[in-house]
Amino acid sequence: MNLVLNVQKSFPGFRLAADVSLTGDKIGIFGASGSGKSTLVSMLAGFQKPDAGEIILDGETLFSGSGKINVPPEKRRIAMVFQQHSLFPHLTVRNNLLYGYHRCRAEYRAIHLDMLVAVLQLEELLERDIRTLSGGQQQRIALGRAILGNPRLLLMDEPLSALDDTLRFQIIPYLKSVSDQFGIPYLFISHSLVEMRLMTDTVLAFAHGEMVGKSSSEQLARTRMGESAVGYINLLELDGMTERNGMCAYTWQGVELLLSGSNQNTVGGLFELSSKDIILFKRHPEAISARNLLECTVASLFGSSSKIGVELRCGTGRLVAEIVPEAARELGIKQGAIVYAAFKASAFRRLAITAG
Amino acid sequence: MKHVIKNILATLATLLLAAPAVAAEVNVAVAANFTAPMKQIAAAFEKESGHKVVLSYGASGKFYAQIKNGAPFQLFLSADDEKPAQLEKDALTVPGSRFTYAIGSLVLWSAKAGFVDPKGDVLGKGNFGKIALANPKLAPYGSAAIEVLTKRGIVTTLTPKMVQGENISQTFQFVSSGNAELGFVALSQVMKDGKISNGSAWIVPDVLHTPIRQDAVLLATGKDNAAARALLTYLKSETAKKIIRSYGYNI
Amino acid sequence: MFLEQSDLQAIWLTLRLASMVTGILLLLGTPIAWWLARSRSWFKGPIGAVVALPLVLPPSVLGFYMLLAMGPNGPVGWLTKAVGLGNLPFTFWGLVLGSVFYSFPFMVQPLQNAFEAVGDRPLEVAATLGASRLDAFFSIVLPLSRRGFFTASILTFAHTVGEFGVVLMIGGNIPGATRVASVQIYDHVEALEYASAHRMAAVMLVFSFLVLLALYAWRSDTQKRG
Numbered sequence: 093m094n095l096v097l098n099v100q101k102s103f104p105g106f107r108l109a110a111d112v113s114l115t116g117d118k119i120g121i122f123g124a125s126g127s128g129k130s131t132l133v134s135m136l137a138g139f140q141k142p143d144a145g146e147i148i149l150d151g152e153t154l155f156s157g158s159g160k161i162n163v164p165p166e167k168r169r170i171a172m173v174f175q176q177h178s179l180f181p182h183l184t185v186r187n188n189l190l191y192g193y194h195r196c197r198a199e200y201r202a203i204h205l206d207m208l209v210a211v212l213q214l215e216e217l218l219e220r221d222i223r224t225l226s227g228g229q230q231q232r233i234a235l236g237r238a239i240l241g242n243p244r245l246l247l248m249d250e251p252l253s254a255l256d257d258t259l260r261f262q263i264i265p266y267l268k269s270v271s272d273q274f275g276i277p278y279l280f281i282s283h284s285l286v287e288m289r290l291m292t293d294t295v296l297a298f299a300h301g302e303m304v305g306k307s308s309s310e311q312l313a314r315t316r317m318g319e320s321a322v323g324y325i326n327l328l329e330l331d332g333m334t335e336r337n338g339m340c341a342y343t344w345q346g347v348e349l350l351l352s353g354s355n356q357n358t359v360g361g362l363f364e365l366s367s368k369d370i371i372l373f374k375r376h377p378e379a380i381s382a383r384n385l386l387e388c389t390v391a392s393l394f395g396s397s398s399k400i401g402v403e404l405r406c407g408t409g410r411l412v413a414e415i416v417p418e419a420a421r422e423l424g425i426k427q428g429a430i431v432y433a434a435f436k437a438s439a440f441r442r443l444a445i446t447a448g
Numbered sequence: 449m450k451h452v453i454k455n456i457l458a459t460l461a462t463l464l465l466a467a468p469a470v471a472a473e474v475n476v477a478v479a480a481n482f483t484a485p486m487k488q489i490a491a492a493f494e495k496e497s498g499h500k501v502v503l504s505y506g507a508s509g510k511f512y513a514q515i516k517n518g519a520p521f522q523l524f525l526s527a528d529d530e531k532p533a534q535l536e537k538d539a540l541t542v543p544g545s546r547f548t549y550a551i552g553s554l555v556l557w558s559a560k561a562g563f564v565d566p567k568g569d570v571l572g573k574g575n576f577g578k579i580a581l582a583n584p585k586l587a588p589y590g591s592a593a594i595e596v597l598t599k600r601g602i603v604t605t606l607t608p609k610m611v612q613g614e615n616i617s618q619t620f621q622f623v624s625s626g627n628a629e630l631g632f633v634a635l636s637q638v639m640k641d642g643k644i645s646n647g648s649a650w651i652v653p654d655v656l657h658t659p660i661r662q663d664a665v666l667l668a669t670g671k672d673n674a675a676a677r678a679l680l681t682y683l684k685s686e687t688a689k690k691i692i693r694s695y696g697y698n699i
Numbered sequence: 700m701f702l703e704q705s706d707l708q709a710i711w712l713t714l715r716l717a718s719m720v721t722g723i724l725l726l727l728g729t730p731i732a733w734w735l736a737r738s739r740s741w742f743k744g745p746i747g748a749v750v751a752l753p754l755v756l757p758p759s760v761l762g763f764y765m766l767l768a769m770g771p772n773g774p775v776g777w778l779t780k781a782v783g784l785g786n787l788p789f790t791f792w793g794l795v796l797g798s799v800f801y802s803f804p805f806m807v808q809p810l811q812n813a814f815e816a817v818g819d820r821p822l823e824v825a826a827t828l829g830a831s832r833l834d835a836f837f838s839i840v841l842p843l844s845r846r847g848f849f850t851a852s853i854l855t856f857a858h859t860v861g862e863f864g865v866v867l868m869i870g871g872n873i874p875g876a877t878r879v880a881s882v883q884i885y886d887h888v889e890a891l892e893y894a895s896a897h898r899m900a901a902v903m904l905v906f907s908f909l910v911l912l913a914l915y916a917w918r919s920d921t922q923k924r925g
Contacts, residue, residue: 139823165826166834172827178820182842191838192828241828509889534891578789583872586889611789611871614885621763622871627770627788 093117093245093277099135099145099155108132108301111145117277118268120292120309122285128301129281133249136279137172138165149244169200171238172247176254178234179222185233186218192241202242203274211273212236212266228259232266239270246271246278252287261362261444264290285313286325286364286443317367317414318399324367324412328440331360339383339437345409350383352437362443367401369439370413373432374423383437390429393420400425404433473500474675475520477511479527479662481616481634482550485695486525492691493682499675507615509586515540515667522670523679525549525662527616528588532665545666549683550697552660553635554592554652559624561648568650570630571602576609580622580631583612589619592657593632599656635696642694654698662697706899708875709883716791716879717859720798721852724806727799728851732810733836751808753801762868765797769869789871794879797865805854813847814840846918853914857907 095114101107108128123129134140135155136147144157149170154163171192179188189205209215212232217225225233231251238246248267252260268291271278280291288295288309295312297305305312317324330342330349340351342360351363371382388404388411395401400420402413413433415423423431478486483505490501504511508527515521515535526532532546556571558564563576570576582590590612597603611627613619616634623631635651638644664683670676682688689699702710735747753761768775769787775796779787787793817840825835841848863881870877872886880903887896 137823137827139819139826164831165823166829166831168827169829170827172824174820174824178824180821180824180839180843182839191825191830195829195834237828243827247827507889509891512891513888531891577786578871580871583886583889585886611873614867614872614882614889618867621766621868622788625767625770626772627766627786628871 093119094148094150095119095245095279096146096148097132097136099132099142099147101131101135101140101142106301110296110298110303112296112303112306114294114296116294117271118292118294119277119279120288120295121279121281121298122283122288122295122312123298124283126300127298129298130249131301132298133172133247133279133281136245137170137247138163138168166195169241169244170247171241171243171245172249173231173234173238173251175250176227176230179225179230179237181222183222184218185214185220185222185225188222188233189214189218189237189240192237196241200242203240205240208236208240208270208274211269226259227255228263231255231263235263235267235270239274239276242274243276246276247281248278249281250283251280253282253284257443260287261290264444267291285309285316285320286327289313289325289327290362314394314401314403314412317394317401317412318396322366322368323414324401326365326367326370326411327443328363328365328409329360330363333359344407346407347386347409349440350437351440361445363440364443365411365435365440367412367414369435370404370411371434372402372413372415372419372423372425373434376432377434380434381436382434385432385434388431388433390425390427390431392427393425402431404431406433471498471500472673472675473502474522474670474673474679475502475504476523476525476679477515477519477521478503478505478525479508479511480505481527481552481636482525482662485550485636485692485697488691489683489688490679492687493679497675497678497682499678501675501679520669522667522673522676523664524667525664527662529661529663530588532663535665535667540668542666542668542671545680546663547665547684548661548699549664550662550692550699551654552589552592552662553654553696553698554589554596554632554657554660555635555638555644556630556650556652557623557633557638557644557647558630558649559626559647560629561646564630564648564650566650568652570650571597571600571606574605574609576629578611578622578628579606579609580611580613580619580628580633582616582619582632583614586614587616587619588658588660588662589616589632589634592652592660595657596632596652637696639696702898702902703895705874705878706880706883706895706902709878709880710899710902712791712875712878713860713880716794716798717856719795720802720859721806721856723795723799724802724855725848725852728803728806728810732807733814733840735807735811736814751804754804758801758862758864759868761801762797762865765800765865766869769793769796788869789873789877791876793869794866794877797869798859798862801862801865802855802858805858806851809847809851809854810844813844813851816847817843849917850914853910857910860903860907 098111100109108131110132121129121132131140135142141162142155142157146153147155153161154168155161214233214236217229252263282288292309295307295309296303297312313324328344330344332343334341338353340353342349386406388406391403391405391410393400393402397417400415400417402415402425404411404413411433486503490503494501508531511524512531515524516538524532535541536546556564556568564570581593584590584594594603597606611622613622619631620633620637622628623633638649666676666680692699735743766788767773770776771786776786779785787796821839821843822835825839830838861881866879866882870882872878872882884896884899
């Protein structure tokens with residue numbers, strides 16, 4: 093997908109300006125609430141008219157202030173997944189799913205209901221009343237409905253923020269898989285760095301109505317490390333558990349990790365480990381209570397004058413630890429140095445369960 | 449109930465203060481068509497007697513129902529002679545007080561000049577879409593109009609063209625707004641200062657219909673009301689009759 | 700017979716009038732209510748006020764102005780004559796027109812509330828799924844505001860049945876054309892035919908009660924399900 097987004101819009105007390113050309117299939121728009129990202133999405137979908145500028149999607153001009161073009165939303169072939177409550181309550185799940193499909197020109201219809209139902213695992217829900225579904229089920233259906241019309245672009249406006257964490261990370265694989273399987277590029281809007289890293293490649297960061305950066309989602313997370321109370325979140329996908337002394341042992345990127353027993357019932361899943369929970373040693377400590385101690389190489393250093401992010405290579409994997417500059421000096425940390433990273437078995441938090 | 453108490457109190461007050469020279473107050477229910485002359489009569493009467501007159505205007509049928517249900521009127525000036533008689537039967541009046549205070553004149557009138565000829569021959573021509581009259585079931589002007597048409601033998605011919613006002617004022621509105629080209633209205637409605645001010649009219653001779661008697665009656669509640677009795681007497685005076693005639697009524 | 704022939708005729712006429720008015724107002728009121736619910740235009744205020752006027756004006760005043768407006772010298776009268784409809788007062792269609800105007804807020808306001816309750820979101824969703832505005836209106840808004848339509852129709856119908864002042868003014872009390880039930884009751888009362896008035900009033904009362912009962916029963920039922 094190629095998207096030229098050059099728009100200006102003013103409200104009393106707020107001005108939004110963006111001028112960017114995007115290429116990619118998994119693009120994120122990141123920003124706090126009030127940063128203007130929702131307005132941007134709304135203009136892309138065609139609900140709001142920019143004051144000036146142009147929007148060009150894959151060569152087709154959807155809006156042009158100077159050329160007086162403003163394609164109405166229903167003709168843009170841009171589908172959208174909203175934050176919540178977007179299903180039509182008077183229709184069954186099946187008819188919700190088919191709403192866009194029926195309104196899509198026959199030549200564009202490429203995705204069959206059965207296929208989609210299988211991918212999103214909606215078989216059991218098809219004849220259900222919308223009002224009896226959970227928030228997560230509703231979002232899966234909303235996603236399926238958006239996809240069935242085979243849009244050129246899928247906008248996802250905070251699609252997970254109304255869900256609790258467990259549901260959130262259960263849905264992410266669905267969100268990604270529909271794009272991968274059906275070849276539909278998306279624009280993912282969120283204020284969550286973790287979601288950005290899981291969902292997108294390129295991220296535009298917005299603040300106060302202006303674009304403040306364009307980078308990879310990984311890069312963005314590192315830049316934002318110092319601003320976040322929880323630091324940089326290491327995301328680890330773990331599977332192949334074996335039980336050892338009441339703990340769970342996983343092999344991750346060639347190294348072994350021990351997690352405390354609360355995860356016993358699962359085969360694997362997505363786990364987070366905060367950069368703040370990793371302690372670095374210059375030499376191998378003699379004995380230590382933390383159950384994980386890895387020998388790592390410093391791959392890179394980043395951060396600000398108050399906080400330093402240390403990117404570690406452990407086995408074939410990468411972890412980021414966060415330390416203060418004084419500690420960095422004492423450890424004599426520099427790129428290529430060997431350090432020992434320690435973290436507790438209880439420092440992990442499971443985000444999602446891998447089905448299996 | 450409130451009204452009854454109020455009446456009793458008013459009556460008591462009248463009795464206690466019962467010197468003829470003391471000013472009293474009378475509440476009068478007046479048929480809507482008699483509004484204008486009654487205002488003038490009341491003003492003259494107040495000036496002369498020192499009594500106070502409170503006038504309420506409305507449809508006679510409504511007043512009848514209200515009086516039966518304890519409305520605080522002492523005097524009733526009806527638009528017909530039936531309702532006062534009925535009230536008398538209901539024993540709600542002071543016996544012997546009923547009398548005709550005005551006799552209405554019927555007029556066939558059009559807002560258009562020259563439309564109605566002075567003999568009313570326009571009725572036979574039928575060159576109009578609608579003819580208005582008051583509901584003959586409810587208003588004496590309406591039944592009088594039907595009598596006139598019956599005598600001319602054209603009731604059946606004209607029935608499809610008839611529109612009925614609920615009362616004589618509504619009938620007048622139908623004609624004055626032009627929605628009906630002509631209609632039977634009260635002379636009092638079209639007469640001003642002793643002559644018909646606009647449009648064209650045929651003043652229907654009295655002999656063609658039963659007299660449109662408008663009767664007044666002293667209600668039982670007004671039995672001991674000095675003002676009510678005085679006003680009743682005043683209505684029969686030459687001064688009052690002169691006013692009444694000037695509005696197009698006979699008496 | 701419980702009711703006289705003329706009473707039955709008046710009731711039948713009333714039902715015909717009320718159905719006609721409700722039907723016309725559904726067609727007429729829906730787009731106006733939609734516009735009032737959706738528009739951000741500055742003259743939404745004035746239009747809303749005009750629609751609500753019949754709520755404020757006494758029916759007899761309204762009827763009087765309608766009589767003047769629809770009469771041969773009034774603007775509406777000019778128009779109806781120009782298009783060959785003749786004069787409307789004292790005709791069934793005159794009553795229909797008067798009642799349409801008089802019952803306007805009873806149709807428009809519940810609909811407007813229902814449309815506002817639907818909100819922007821379903822329309823935006825429908826648009827991103829390729830539905831035109833008209834399509835979205837019929838496939839989404841209409842079913843979502845069906846309770847509003849039901850309420851508005853019942854209110855309009857009931858209000859037209861109970862209407863009196865306007866009908867009295869522009870009707871002319873013509874049997875079978877403009878003598879509706881409320882006027883018939885009034886005539887009975889004025890003619891001191893209280894027994895007939897009671898009978899007919901009872902019929903109207905029972906009818907209105909049943910209509911409203913049905914409305915509330917249906918509403919609480921959908922509330923339970925909704």
